Amino acid sequence: MADTEDESRPLLSSHSNDYLTTEAYETGMLRNIRSKGRSRTRLLLITTFLLVFVLIPFCYVYGNAPEQEQLQQYISDIAEFKLNKVQFKGWKDIDHSEASSPTYPTEDLKKWMVFDVNLSFSVDYDGSSTALLTDEQRKIVKVISGNVLRRVCFRINSVETFAEDDNIDKMALFTMLGLENLCVSLLDKKVTDINTVISVKPNIKNLSKIFWLIKNNDKLNTSIWSSLDLNIGEHIFWDKYLMLNHFSIPKISLDRYIHWNKIRSTLRHLSTIIQELSSNSKITNFKVQDSNEHPGFIINGEISVPPPKEIPKWLYTMEGINIPSTQWSFKLPNCNSDNTIEVNGASIQTNCVSLSNWFSEDAANVSATITVPGPLSDELLYHLCSYENDDIVTPMSILVRKLFNSTELIFFDVHGQKALVSDNCNTLPIDLATELVQSIDSPVVANFTIKQEDIIEEATIEKLELEVSNDYLGEFKLSVTGIVVLTLNPPFYELNDQSKLSIDKIKGVTKFYHNDIHFITTPILKWTVCDSEIQDNKLKVRFDMNDDDVKIINKRELTLCLNEILIAGESKVRIASNLDLLTRSALGEVVLFGMPGNGQTTIRKDHYRMPSENDLPESFYPYLKR
DSSP: HOOOHHHHTTOOOOHHHHHHHHHHHHHHHHHHHHHHHHHHHHHHHHHHHHHIIIIIHHHHHHHOOOHHHHHHHHHHHHHEEEEEEEEEEEEEEOOTHHHHSHHHHHOOOOOEEEEEEEEEEOOOOOSOOSSSHHHHHHHHHHHHIIIIIIIEEEEEEEEEEEEEEEEEEEEEEEEEEEOSEEEEOOSBBEEEEEEEEEEEEEEEHHHHHHHHHHHHOOOOOOOEEEEEEEEEEEEEEETTTEEEEEEEEEEOOOGGGOOOHHHHHHHHHHHHHHHHHHHHEEEEEEEEEOSSSSEEEEEEEEEEOOSSSSGGGGGGGGOOOOOOOOOEEEEEEEEEOOOEEETTTTEEOOEEEHHHHHTTOOOEEEEEEEEESSSHHHHHHOOOEEETTTTTEEEHHHHHHHOOTTTOOEEEEEEEEEEEEEETSSSSHHHHHHHHHHOOEEEEEEEEOOOOGGEEEEEEEEEEEEEEEEESSEEEEEEEEEEEEEEEOOTTTTOOTTOOEEEEEEEEEEEEEEEEEEEEEEEEEEEEEEEEEEETTEEEEEEEEEEEEOSOOOOHHHHHHHHHHHHHHHEEEEEEEEEEEEEEEEEEEEEEEEEEEEEEEEEEEEGGGGGOOOSTTTHHHHHHOO
């Protein structure tokens, strides 16, 4: 077969085959050389491109890039945040693994305030900054951020906010969590609208301290700053993010976002609202009873707190908050009206309060229970303030007088002790509510008056005797004797057989009226011992009246009364008393001044003694003959 093929191609010799093989080889070599040349050219072009457009700029950027601390400071300075809206949402339990803050011990991380927040973010690369960046460095940041990255996503791990100035050591104000995977534009002055949820743990004690200093000091400009821990990255797709860098910024000044005068004005406005609420509140359903647990009183009442006339918009963020039951101590005014007298062991306990009532323009009714153990302090009961009409005036007597005077307001100081667990009132956590309550140490105005006319229910005189005689000068004289019986039924005091209330002494003035005409007055000028006992849940008080110093106000009406006794055998008269009562209770001795009492009594013939007509003065005789 091979021989046949060779014979069919006699013109082809072995030399021709060698020539063709060499030519093909040379052609392949040329192609290979040309291919390698093109590859080298392409490589050279790529290298030149990388050198010109990547490596040289990279080296330039790297050589001129600011330090990380300077970059962090610059970013914090040029970033602009504007808070548009805050809405309180409720409370959230934070897991220990989710947050651990140096500001708050781990065991205190129970509940955090949750807010819906709307804010705006933008970057002003030409804005002022305290970072020492050159113009070239600013341009680099602007180009890379605005032209290369264009958009960035970040996750804030934690924010610690502090206050500090020359007069205040560094104080932690609050810790904030949240703001996860928020993407914002890095284009110059491009505004990004952000809606997110944040969790806040406030330090109520420090916040109240700094607010108090700001409110009362016009020159105080406290520095507020935050430490920030966050990750920055890129959004890849859906809910996937590639975190590129971690930043820990130890100090970001917030002073440019804080308008101290506006805050000061807001705090003073809030203080005015609180004073308005206090002065316009009214105490109703006031009841006093003896304590079964210890010597002293239990006072129950209801405080009707009207809504503010004008509610600031920012207060609407608290519309859904319920304030749990709270417990308070209080101090009473001394002789100079300074609230310095402590009532040891006394407390005020309020029930749960829903702030939503105010926003519906209804009054908030706050039930309160006041526990007052006895005896009260000597400073309150016996400290001498002054003498008045031969009476000793004490801080307690001043307080009691104000209670019976409708034009007087009651001033005292309250100090928060703690919050109490309340059923169906869990909006505000107990630990946070306790911090809030303990930060309050404030004067309070109570609008409360006890009606004096309601205390003495009835006043009568048993065995009343009138004796007409002449004195040693021959002048007409009238003496009144008898047993005065007062029935006390104070509407605010729940009397029973176990009550320890008594009246030991009494003095004052009793006026007699016949036909509604005032005709005689019997003054009791000195303290007179009396007996008291509780009957039918009322206090009965008896004392002897033996008064030779009766003042005759209307002789004609006196004569008509005496004639009525002689002819009809009796005469009905009305009496009106104004008495000072020395009371004794589990709290100690308390003087009640100016207690009014009204009642009817009957003077009978067998209780009336008068001399013969020959012994009567001529000035009286004509009236009797009528």
